[in-house]
Amino acid sequence: MPQFWKIFLFLLFGGSLLTAQKRTDFELRMQNSFLKLYENPDVAIHSAQEIRTDKTETPVINILTKANLLKGDYVESVKIAFEKSHSEIGNEDLRKILILSREFYELNFYEQADKIISQYLEKKGKSRNSDKDQFLYAQLFQIQAQNFLALKKYENARKSLTQSSNSLKNKSAAPDLILKENQLISATILFEKGQKEEARKIADSLLKDLQKNPRNIYLYSLTQQLRGNLFFEEQNYEEAINCLKNALLPLENINYNPLKEKVYKDLSINYLVLKNNAEYELYRKKSEEVSKLLGEQKKEARREILQLNTESIAEKSESLRNKKRMQFFFLLGISFLLLLIAGYFYYREIQKAKNLAKQIKFFRSINIPVKTSKETITEKISSKKPLLIPKETEEEILAQLEIFENSKNYLDNKMSLATLSAQLGTNTKYLSEIINKYKDKNFNTYINELRIKHVIQLLSTDRTYLQYKISYIAEIGGFTSHSAFTNVFKSVTGFSPNEYLQNLRNSE
Structure with missing residues (x-):
């Protein structure tokens, strides 16, 4: 054979053999690291770190995260699990799902782990072709079985365990350990039952x-x-x-x-x-x-x-979306779900405190004095110029206003300054000046605050009013229209009738 063809055949087949030998060497070292997990997790970590490269990060991370979980170093395991990684060996997405679901399971996020696994298996469960994928699927089904066991779904756990064992066709040392572990989980299921x-x-x-x-x-x-x-x-x-x-x-x-x-x-x-x-x-x-x-x-x-850093999650999710769009949205949803779970009870307590503060502020803001003592009258007189209204007339009008406030005649929607002046037997000028002086407000504000205070007392003491329409409550309060009631209520309390009713209903 000519020398040229010898060189060509060597480059063609000899180069391929060298590449195959290199991959086989990596796989053997990975298998050794996996076996070390069941012998000493610290040794497994050291062994895995020695073979970590830019192209083999994800398989190594799988070993490192599990080793740290077996040690109880959960923080380090989480940090490693969410590192940026890439692999040219095997099913990248499957291995990442395996890592994440294991983290959620070990941290007792059982519902989240169940969603991660089940949704992935629904989409990808029929594409388990290579022996490498079979081994990864066996581990994923095993985690699913353990998760079902934690949720006390024993029949589901048994089925997942069977699928895990059925995925192991290659009876090498690493799959044999998974099979033994499955036996132990099976015994635990029976014990629990x-x-x-x-x-x-x-x-x-x-x-x-x-x-x-x-x-x-x-x-x-x-x-x-x-x-x-x-x-x-x-x-x-x-x-x-x-x-x-x-x-x-x-x-x-x-x-x-x-x-x-x-x-x-x-x-x-x-x-x-x-x-x-x-x-x-x-x-x-x-x-x-x-x-x-x-x-x-x-x-x-x-x-x-x-x-976790939001930008880091977004970058990782973007990378996954480019390859598997469904996986991107699912992982993003899990992240938001966890944030919502963490913030729900905190937000609820804050809202309760805010609502209580609003109600206290409101009641203080409408604390209308119903009595004005003679001492107060004397103090008002001494601090200002002498009034044209005789002192006896002032006292008489104030006493009649107290009776008016207690009679609830202010609920008459035709009540006016002239009407009230006639009822009290005085003139509009005297009545207006005394309300401004001793109530610190004009006549309309005075009447409206009395009406709003009455409405609030009804809502607070009789819960049936919480079911009524705003228009009906406005009519009970002496207002001629829904809009007028809403405007006055908000100007007095700081929030609308609907908001106030909702706060009362939530506090039940």
Whole structure:
């Protein structure tokens, strides 16, 4: 064969073989990092970081976020999950959905996690072709099963778990771990449903299998913790303690803090039942220490999601929209939903306080004095020039005004200055001057405020008036038209009759 063709064939096939070898090497290292998750999350993080590049960020982020969740470092996991990332390996969108849904599930946003997963599966569930996608789908279905379990939707959890296991055709080491984890979740579902004997059989069988591979520390300890719960339900406390201590033994020097917290708590409960106060106090304190740390982490992580930079979310959503428009709108909706959930109760309390302040201000603004003492008259006289109206006449008119206010004759829509002057047996000039002087307002304002005060008292004391039309309430208050009542009401109180009625209805 001519030398030229040898060189050409080498470049054609030899170059392809080198590329395939390079990808295979990355995949092997990724699989090793995944296996490390179940052996030591800190080692998994170190292993994943060593192979992170601009083109392989998303698969590595999948490892890093899960490792931090297993450690209980929820804040770091959230930060990494929302980093800008890209991958040329496998299904980019599916992997991002897997990462996000896991974050929401671990932070107890079960409803949001359910929406993220179900809406994605509705659109993309029929396109699972490659083995790589099958492995990602298996993990996504597993998270969905755990989420359903948290929501106590046991039948849905069982179906999702079956779909997770059915997605694993390639029986390599990594899928085998997912299958074992599915067995454990299946046993937990049975335990939650009260089928303890069936749960025990699965847990015991799984434990024997896991004991053959001592590197699967996480699943081994989790299985022992479940067996401890089963023995506790049977009131076999000594055997429960034995299982829990076996669960705890390999965890001592590994940062599986959420799992440790569960084991510490279960041990303290068993020792409490056995009245072993020393051991109870020991594990209670350990449980509370870890629980406090995890609680602060989880609280901060939930806040971190709500406080994510808006521009960063928009950029990420824009990138996803260019590839998958449906995914963009869904993620944006989830972000707004979380913000609304966080702000709803705060806004509601603020509105209540504002409404109360408005009502207090209003009642103070219409606090019309109904009595004017002789001392007040003397003070008014002494502070101004002598009046042309005799003092005795002033006192008589003020006394008659008090009777007028109590009689509610001001509700007569034909009431005028001349009409009232005639009723009080005085002239319009005297009456107008005394109202201006002692009521600090003109006649029309004086009458209108009396009417508005009467309307407010009716609305506050008899809730049936809240169902009436504004026009009817205006008529009861002595106003000749809806519009006149509305204008006067707003000028006196600062808000419309409709606004005031709505505030009263909301306060019921």
